Amino acid sequence: MSEAREVRGVKEVRNVEEAGYGAAGRADELEFERMFERKNETKSEKRISRSVEALKPSGIRKFFELIIGREDIISLGVGEPDFPVPWRIREEMIYALEKGITSYTSNFGLYELRESIASYYRKFGVSCGVENVIVTTGVSEAVDIALRAILNPGEGVLIPEPCYVSYSPLTTLAGGVAVSYPTTPDFVPTYEDMVKLAREAEGRGVRIKAVMINYPNNPTGVSYTRSVLEEIADFAVEKDAIVVSDEIYAELSYSFKHESIASLEGMFDRTVILNGFSKAFSMTGLRVGFAIAPEDVLNAMLKIHQYCMLCAPVLSQIGAIEALRNGEDDLEEMREEYVRRRNFFVKRIREVLDVKKPDGAFYAFPSVKETGLSSEEFAKRLLFEKKVAVVPGNAFGECGEGYIRCAYAVSMEKLKEAVERIVEFVEGL
Numbered sequence: 398m399s400e401a402r403e404v405r406g407v408k409e410v411r412n413v414e415e416a417g418y419g420a421a422g423r424a425d426e427l428e429f430e431r432m433f434e435r436k437n438e439t440k441s442e443k444r445i446s447r448s449v450e451a452l453k454p455s456g457i458r459k460f461f462e463l464i465i466g467r468e469d470i471i472s473l474g475v476g477e478p479d480f481p482v483p484w485r486i487r488e489e490m491i492y493a494l495e496k497g498i499t500s501y502t503s504n505f506g507l508y509e510l511r512e513s514i515a516s517y518y519r520k521f522g523v524s525c526g527v528e529n530v531i532v533t534t535g536v537s538e539a540v541d542i543a544l545r546a547i548l549n550p551g552e553g554v555l556i557p558e559p560c561y562v563s564y565s566p567l568t569t570l571a572g573g574v575a576v577s578y579p580t581t582p583d584f585v586p587t588y589e590d591m592v593k594l595a596r597e598a599e600g601r602g603v604r605i606k607a608v609m610i611n612y613p614n615n616p617t618g619v620s621y622t623r624s625v626l627e628e629i630a631d632f633a634v635e636k637d638a639i640v641v642s643d644e645i646y647a648e649l650s651y652s653f654k655h656e657s658i659a660s661l662e663g664m665f666d667r668t669v670i671l672n673g674f675s676k677a678f679s680m681t682g683l684r685v686g687f688a689i690a691p692e693d694v695l696n697a698m699l700k701i702h703q704y705c706m707l708c709a710p711v712l713s714q715i716g717a718i719e720a721l722r723n724g725e726d727d728l729e730e731m732r733e734e735y736v737r738r739r740n741f742f743v744k745r746i747r748e749v750l751d752v753k754k755p756d757g758a759f760y761a762f763p764s765v766k767e768t769g770l771s772s773e774e775f776a777k778r779l780l781f782e783k784k785v786a787v788v789p790g791n792a793f794g795e796c797g798e799g800y801i802r803c804a805y806a807v808s809m810e811k812l813k814e815a816v817e818r819i820v821e822f823v824e825g826l
């Protein structure tokens with residue numbers, strides 16, 4: 398790996414700021430106040446669509462903008478792996494670029510990549526063909542086109558919270574109704590809750606068309622066992638709903654092996670699996686993901702994708718082929734490091750805060766309820782008093798109030814320093 402790097406004589410950097418492309422951060426109190434201000438600042442109300450006008454900006458992104466490039470702040474805020482893209486993947490992409498491969502691909506994505514994805518997913522219990530796979534510009538796009546392909550105006554999507562920030566806004570933009578609900582204290586959805594919510598929604602004239610799930614979960618790190626998946630599947634079958642299953646952290650499962658909900662009997666035909674290369678292979682900026690879906694849904698997604706995106710970047714698709722072919726060793730190394738960090742974080746932070754041991758991903762979701770501070774007060778004071786950035790739990794839904802999300806996608810050295818500062822902060826309250 399390093400040999401190729403040395404031959405080129407290139408100094409490796411960790412992020413765009415280090416490479417000289419980033420602006421310095423601007424984390425002052427005023428910016429921070431603005432970040433949490435829910436008020437809409439747009440002056441051109443008449444020019445902007447009402448649904449967009451009503452959207453709240455993503456709490457995480459704004460946070461990221463604030464602290465970008467600030468060397469004095471340790472950020473456990475953003476869910477971005479701190480590992481560079483494995484060298485073998487870079488090498489394939491560089492080689493492709495040298496050959497001048499810079500064209501569009503098929504709207505579906507490179508055939509070879511789709512084939513690799515179809516056989517890769519056997520690992521998570523799913524047998525599918527190339528015709529079930531579309532390559533997208535990250536899971537972000539895949540969530541969007543899946544919801545737009547499924548929803549008619551006014552149809553509902555059940556969204557268990559706390560959850561990733563895009564599900565509810567993208568449901569709204571697709572013309573649907575986001576029916577968000579709090580999960581159990583262990584952060585799992587239950588059949589009873591889903592039935593109750595669906596009944597209430599029907600009472601308001603909203604039919605539940607889809608169920609959104611994400612496991613291992615951002616922000617809680619919780620994953621779903623087979624019995625939880627069976628409850629979701631039972632509900633979906635009873636209600637004839639489609640499950641949109643965001644499995645972007647599938648490879649980063651530590652407590653037990655990841656199983657796709659689509660592998661449960663009868664579920665393939667009513668599941669849209671979303672996954673990608675950003676997290677497991679540390680390829681965030683390369684923007685490549687995929688969806689696996691029954692053909693009718695997939696073709697509907699393709700129609701939207703071809704108009705709004707055309708195709709995922711070709712070089713990234715070439716890198717993704719290499720990731721699936723030969724990336725397992727790099728992945729294993731990163732996975733082991735995340736486990737080490739998780740174990741360290743949980744053990745030390747439990748001395749001052751209550752936290753559930755994450756099953757996967759690279760997030761922990763400690764409760765700050767006992768400190769008497771709200772999530773936002775805690776995050777704000779921690780940032781300004783101890784220069785550690787975490788995301789307030791309510792950025793992931795109302796029931797995230799009383800928690801903070803800490804991403805352990807930073808080096809062990811930084812993580813240790815950050816945790817000591819958090820412990821000091823809580824003990825000083």
Ligand SMILES: Cc1ncc(COP(=O)(O)O)c(C=O)c1O
Nearest residue numbers: 476535536537561615673675686
């Ligand atoms: C649960 C979840 N889904 C989707 C995404 C977006 O991933 P991508 O980089 O593939 O667009 C993220 C990124 O943080 C995520 O946590």
